[in-house]
Amino acid sequence: MRDDGRVTSAATRRRMSVGELAIWRALVDTTAELRRILGAQLLRDSGVSPADYHVLLALSEANGGRLRSSELAAEIDWERSRLSHHLGRMERRGLIRRDDCSTDSRGAEVSLTEDGARMFRGATAPHALAIKKHFADALTPAQFEALDDILRTLQNHLHPEQAAAITREDLHV
Amino acid sequence: MRDDGRVTSAATRRRMSVGELAIWRALVDTTAELRRILGAQLLRDSGVSPADYHVLLALSEANGGRLRSSELAAEIDWERSRLSHHLGRMERRGLIRRDDCSTDSRGAEVSLTEDGARMFRGATAPHALAIKKHFADALTPAQFEALDDILRTLQNHLHPEQAAAITREDLHV
DNA sequence: TAATTATGGTTGACGCGTCAATGAGATGAG
DNA sequence: CTCATCTCATTGACGCGTCAACCATAATTA
Structure with missing residues (x-):
């Protein structure tokens, strides 16, 4: 390696300061706490986890409430494996359905059930309110x-x- | 409830804007991505997870590398149950040790092993470097x-x- | 001292996320 | 057509985090 590295963009040579590290830690801690609070409240209020909510949101925004599994994974930026596990759990609870895809026999089409759609609608307003209360209002x-x-x-x-x-x-x- | 609520601190009445919600989502997504990247790299580079690191850090800062289990839990703000599970896993890997407490027969004293201390020392510098690279330098x-x-x-x-x-x-x- | 309550810590069940492996169907080269 | 290769999706194993239940001991109260 050359002495001056290859990306010499001003800050690159300096060591990280204690203050910067402290801010990193504060960022991690504070966001973790917010996620914990809001996630727990979402679950209590509406019976859906943040992950459920993410999936339901993507599906309700999709055309006809249907998406190929891979499209859904790309939409919410999840690994397919993670999504597959989670869809399994959501299917057991009756929130979504998986059908064989007509145009690709390997594929799966994920769609909202009535229950899933209802759950999502019921969760939206209280969740937004909680975000406002704990985050936006500050x-x-x-x-x-x-x-x-x-x-x-x-x-x-x-x-x-x-x-x-x-x-x-x-x-x- | 009264019409004007009880905490009327300027922002309280307004609905949350779409932009504020988007920023909340960006905050969650971006911090999640940073945690994922830095956590995976810490594990690859040094064989310790972020949770391990947190525990090791608290222990090495403690007097004599020893802490009561509850003190440790308070220090890093974890539930005792979570800590107990995690200490079990770290004990199996030989990173920490649990001994009966002399002054309270219910208690447990957690201490760093040589291996644990070595692991922690080896993890610190690369981890700080990674935080600098992906976060602080930006x-x-x-x-x-x-x-x-x-x-x-x-x-x-x-x-x-x-x-x-x-x-x-x-x-x- | 005896009964009650509070505290320190562990456990089991279960949902979650990652990784590596797998199978089944699509696709492209020859 | 056939074989190699890629892609879609699922699975199993395992570490992790939460919740509720639990046991042992300490502290408190009667």
Whole structure:
């Protein structure tokens, strides 16, 4: 390796400061706590876990409440194996259904059941309210703006190639 | 309930905006991705999981590398049950040891083994480097400052009573 | 001291997430 | 057509986290 490395982008040579490490730890701890609180409340209030909610959300936004298993996995950025396990559990509870795909005999089509759709509808409002209460109500508009900027920066750092694409994508969240 | 609720702190009446929700989701997704990347790398590089690391860190900072099980749990803010399960697994791997406590026959004293201490020492530097690479190198000093402010605000919102205490605590991280 | 309650810690059941392996069907090269 | 290869999806094993139940001991109260 050369003495100056290959990505010499200003900060690269410096050691990480204690303060930066502390902020990293605070970020991990605080987000973990928020996820724990909101996840537990979602489950208590509506009987769906955050993971369930994620799946139900993607399915209800899909055309006709149906998606190929792989499409669903891509949509919510899960490994297929994880999704398969989770769909198994959700199927047992009657929230979704899996049918053979007509155009590809290997495939599975996942769809919402009536129960699943009802569960999702019932979960949405209380969940949004909880996010507002524990997260959104705490921050000022300036803080939101700063956080948005920070998260975009981190995403661009993680996925440099997609920098532009993500920004455009966000318009139809 | 009264029309104006009881905590009328400016933002309370407004509905959460779509943008705020999107930022919440981005926060959850981005931190999850960072944890996944850094956790996997820690495990590959050093053979310890993030949870292992947390336990090892607390023990090595403790006086003589020994802690009562409850103290350890309080230190890292884990449920006792979780800690007990995890200590069982770490004990099987020879990273820690549990002895009966001399002053309280119910208690257990947890201590680092030589192997555990060695593992921890070997994990520290690569882990810090990875955090720097994937997180710290992405942000400007101004962004760090903003993030610090945001996280403190969120913590104060979650634990209003401890507002002052936390700030003081942070000095000896 | 005897009965009650609180505390320290463990266990079992179960849902969850990852990894590696698998099977079945699609696809492309020859 | 046939063989190699890729893709879709599932499975099993295992570590992890939560909840409720549990046991032993300590502290408290009567």
